[in-house]
Amino acid sequence: MSSPNTDAKIVRTIEEALTRPVYFRDIIEATKNQSYRAVLCAWSDVRSRLTLERDEFGRYWRK
Amino acid sequence: MATTQSNRQEDFRGMLSRMEREGQLRRVKRSASPRHITTLCHQAPAALLFESVEDYDIPVAGGLYWSRSRVASALGWPEGELGKYFAKAAAKPVPPVMVTDAPCQEVVVTGDDVDLTSLPIPFMHEKDGGPYISAGVAFAKDAEFGLNAGCYRMMFRTRRELGMDLFTASDLRRFYTKTFERNEPLPIAVAIGVHAYEHMAAAFKAPSGVNEMEIAGGLRGEPTQLVRAKTVDVPVPAHAEIVLEGELLPTGWTVDEGPFGEFAGMQGDLKHNPLFRVNAITHRRNPIFYALQMPWENDWLNGPATEAACMRVLGMAGIQVAAVRATEGGCCGWSVIASIKKRAGEGKNALTALLTLPVVKQAIVTDDDINIYDPNEVEWAITFRCQADKDIVILSGMKGKHVDPSVRPWDLKPGELPTTAKFGIDATIPEGIPAFRYERIVPAFKDEVRLEDYL
Numbered sequence: 001m002s003s004p005n006t007d008a009k010i011v012r013t014i015e016e017a018l019t020r021p022v023y024f025r026d027i028i029e030a031t032k033n034q035s036y037r038a039v040l041c042a043w044s045d046v047r048s049r050l051t052l053e054r055d056e057f058g059r060y061w062r063k
Numbered sequence: 064m065a066t067t068q069s070n071r072q073e074d075f076r077g078m079l080s081r082m083e084r085e086g087q088l089r090r091v092k093r094s095a096s097p098r099h100i101t102t103l104c105h106q107a108p109a110a111l112l113f114e115s116v117e118d119y120d121i122p123v124a125g126g127l128y129w130s131r132s133r134v135a136s137a138l139g140w141p142e143g144e145l146g147k148y149f150a151k152a153a154a155k156p157v158p159p160v161m162v163t164d165a166p167c168q169e170v171v172v173t174g175d176d177v178d179l180t181s182l183p184i185p186f187m188h189e190k191d192g193g194p195y196i197s198a199g200v201a202f203a204k205d206a207e208f209g210l211n212a213g214c215y216r217m218m219f220r221t222r223r224e225l226g227m228d229l230f231t232a233s234d235l236r237r238f239y240t241k242t243f244e245r246n247e248p249l250p251i252a253v254a255i256g257v258h259a260y261e262h263m264a265a266a267f268k269a270p271s272g273v274n275e276m277e278i279a280g281g282l283r284g285e286p287t288q289l290v291r292a293k294t295v296d297v298p299v300p301a302h303a304e305i306v307l308e309g310e311l312l313p314t315g316w317t318v319d320e321g322p323f324g325e326f327a328g329m330q331g332d333l334k335h336n337p338l339f340r341v342n343a344i345t346h347r348r349n350p351i352f353y354a355l356q357m358p359w360e361n362d363w364l365n366g367p368a369t370e371a372a373c374m375r376v377l378g379m380a381g382i383q384v385a386a387v388r389a390t391e392g393g394c395c396g397w398s399v400i401a402s403i404k405k406r407a408g409e410g411k412n413a414l415t416a417l418l419t420l421p422v423v424k425q426a427i428v429t430d431d432d433i434n435i436y437d438p439n440e441v442e443w444a445i446t447f448r449c450q451a452d453k454d455i456v457i458l459s460g461m462k463g464k465h466v467d468p469s470v471r472p473w474d475l476k477p478g479e480l481p482t483t484a485k486f487g488i489d490a491t492i493p494e495g496i497p498a499f500r501y502e503r504i505v506p507a508f509k510d511e512v513r514l515e516d517y518l
Contacts, residue, residue, distance in 0.1 A: 003176070003178040003180070003181070003222070004180075023189070023190055024186065024191060024192055024193050025186070025189050025190065025191075028098060028186055032098075035117070035118045036096055036097050036098060036117060036118050036183075037118040037119070037180050037181075038118075040179075040180040040184070040194065040219065041180050041222070043193070043219075044180065044220070044221040044222045047220050047221050048221050052319075054192075054319045054333055055333075056332075056333065057190070057322075057333075058190060058191075058192045058321060058322040058332075058333040
């Protein structure tokens, strides 16, 4: 299976979700109309580029 | 280790086929999202094989070891004798053999082509920190201790990176600590989709220096076939479905990992763990991904070994054991029931022996006329053979585990280990009461007629 390119629109959706503390489930929920694999590719891009904060509950957010 | 050509031995997919024939696995034709695999497995009366997974051409299996009957089917052992079979097999380890060609290397992906999103890594529990590979069996070598295999969860981070849980003491943690202190990466390979024999052996807490794949050979009754991984000098099961090869980077315990739905059935904490950089993915031509479902599948991987350990300590105490059962509610280890052929005082002796096992927190001992697989019979024995002021054993200040909230682990200082109280119930007939006082009612003429002749 060839590697798909990262979908910039999904990346933006994830980055918008990360403006407040969210569980990973919320990321999946915010992108539920997208292909699962495309969401994982976008998440990979976000995690590679950005330093994400985590709280004690495991929620992510962007400072 | 001898080297030979690979030949047929029951592999992961062969085990799935057999479980299906035995009614322990069902195929799901309708396409399912990796978001929904866990909840569907939790609702299912059998293990599931999702033949079609959205966005992927890789089927996903889950729920294989969810119950005693499914574990028995996977292993091909009688349900009531898992502990006995495990003990017998572990006592006769069979060294693995190296093979030169392997199904797990039919397709090899390396370098920039490596992309973990090509695998249907599911998002499993509401508060997990990300998608998880829950069925990975990690292999690593150490100059002092040799080959080690163990089970470690891995959280998806990027196309090439996984956070690997090395929080608790383990051989792999020990290997990694050594290379970390030298500021060197530790080469590892992780097999996904191995037979229950190899998976259970890897989950077994074997002493350091014991090759778990020899235990696997004992369980299998023939040598497990291993092949050298393509990019690291580490052997892996030749018949695995998928293998991830790479290195644990010398970054220490710095990468956020978790939370994850833990083996004790509770959501775990956010942890900081090492980073696994994946440099190659090898797999069979049409691989099957395995998503191990928490908590029962994880617990059942240890259940037979716990039952075997109970039989061992009871035997050392000179007690004749009829049966041992690690119960699901006690995560197949924390709570055990044993039936014994009792002599005076041995109810308490048996309890004391069982409670010395590190994992066992509560134990019940019955006479051998009690079917310990029937909770009603066990409760009946406790009700009528136990006096709470004489037959409950409580041991305080014993070694506990952080995962148990009742030990209040958050109050501990860093590095401090928790202690716990343990208890046992002696539900054997008390000394001095004749057995006829417990004579059970028997329907009159019970052997003369059969209900099916009347329905």
